[in-house]
Amino acid sequence: MAIKNILALVVLLSVVGVSVAIPQLLDLDYYRSKCPKAEEIVRGVTVQYVSRQKTLAAKLLRMHFHDCFVRGCDGSVLLKSAKNDAERDAVPNLTLKGYEVVDAAKTALERKCPNLISCADVLALVARDAVAVIGGPWWPVPLGRRDGRISKLNDALLNLPSPFADIKTLKKNFANKGLNAKDLVVLSGGHTIGISSCALVNSRLYNFTGKGDSDPSMNPSYVRELKRKCPPTDFRTSLNMDPGSALTFDTHYFKVVAQKKGLFTSDSTLLDDIETKNYVQTQAILPPVFSSFNKDFSDSMVKLGFVQILTGKNGEIRKRCAFPN
Numbered sequence: 001m002a003i004k005n006i007l008a009l010v011v012l013l014s015v016v017g018v019s020v021a022i023p024q025l026l027d028l029d030y031y032r033s034k035c036p037k038a039e040e041i042v043r044g045v046t047v048q049y050v051s052r053q054k055t056l057a058a059k060l061l062r063m064h065f066h067d068c069f070v071r072g073c074d075g076s077v078l079l080k081s082a083k084n085d086a087e088r089d090a091v092p093n094l095t096l097k098g099y100e101v102v103d104a105a106k107t108a109l110e111r112k113c114p115n116l117i118s119c120a121d122v123l124a125l126v127a128r129d130a131v132a133v134i135g136g137p138w139w140p141v142p143l144g145r146r147d148g149r150i151s152k153l154n155d156a157l158l159n160l161p162s163p164f165a166d167i168k169t170l171k172k173n174f175a176n177k178g179l180n181a182k183d184l185v186v187l188s189g190g191h192t193i194g195i196s197s198c199a200l201v202n203s204r205l206y207n208f209t210g211k212g213d214s215d216p217s218m219n220p221s222y223v224r225e226l227k228r229k230c231p232p233t234d235f236r237t238s239l240n241m242d243p244g245s246a247l248t249f250d251t252h253y254f255k256v257v258a259q260k261k262g263l264f265t266s267d268s269t270l271l272d273d274i275e276t277k278n279y280v281q282t283q284a285i286l287p288p289v290f291s292s293f294n295k296d297f298s299d300s301m302v303k304l305g306f307v308q309i310l311t312g313k314n315g316e317i318r319k320r321c322a323f324p325n
């Protein structure tokens with residue numbers, strides 16, 4: 001059964017109240033008998049790194065997303081290439097950081113349980129634990145993914161959604177991975193943490209349609225604020241994606257988007273579709289205690305973790321995450 005169908009089945013079953021939340025390709029207890037301390041080991045390493053450098057949480061969450069969207073959650077984003085033509089060399093991935101956290105977790109695991117735990121699983125766990133360190137939601141990570149052997153720069157460019165994309169394109173990007181409009185808006189909420197830079201925003205501020213104008217879908221006061229931070233030729237200054245709340249995992253991002261202060265077109269355009277707009281506006285006004293965002297985010301992260309996975313005899317268990325065996 002295709003992953004899309006499995007996910008549809010799972011969603012259907014959970015809607016009708018049947019508690020089959022997770023398809024059987026992966027298993028929450030996958031390593032329980034062979035390496036019972038696996039999750040504990042990953043958590044220990046992740047806590048050590050992320051509690052010292054909180055900004056890593058955003059980078060690691062994004063790394064897992066970028067892994068899953070390119071050839072599936074197979075650890076291919078971690079592979080290095082001598083010719084610099086692997087996924088990690090693609091422009092959108094040049095700002096990924098935190099590879100050392102995944103490597104340290106993998107090294108610790110290899111010491112205890114050699115040749116057993118895939119880098120794809122390590123990354124999925126590290127991303128989950130990193131978000132938890134900064135007080136974000138926790139989600140279960142079904143395990144048993146295997147690692148891919150191929151990583152191509154072009155695959156990253158073809159599969160990663162663009163910050164300049166409109167809602168139709170984003171919905172298509174996500175549908176291609178078996179994810180729906182709700183997953184799109186919920187997972188975009190990942191932009192409640194982390195940073196970008198003027199480089200990706202300047203085209204919205206200056207000369208949007210070639211007439212020296214700015215993007216009319218942006219709040220004019222936000223345009224003024226961003227212009228102060230980002231002069232026309234500034235491509236370096238960093239910007240919080242959820243201003244005032246960039247290290248806190250919360251629903252503030254949706255408030256920002258609802259006020260037309262989404263940093264990218266891909267954030268703003270969530271207001272251009274009835275379903276995603278309703279979600280943004282609901283989360284923007286609900287007091288945190290009534291918000292379903294944390295639960296929704298957890299559910300969509302579990303789905304993301306199933307995208308095009310390798311299991312069984314496919315792929316391998318890499319010894320080192322940066323190189324195929």
Ligand code: HEM
Pocket residue numbers: 055057058059061062065095096161162163164165170184187188190191193194195196197200264266
């Ligand atoms: C909907 C399509 C998406 C687009 C077009 C998009 C695009 C981007 C871009 C352009 C950046 C800034 C990168 C930089 O300047 O270094 C970014 C950052 C980030 N994205 Fe997304 N993203 C999307 C979805 C997601 C999803 C699904 C997640 C995770 C669930 C996510 C998590 C993050 C995080 C945490 C950061 C901050 C990274 C940091 O602080 O270095 N994004 N995203």
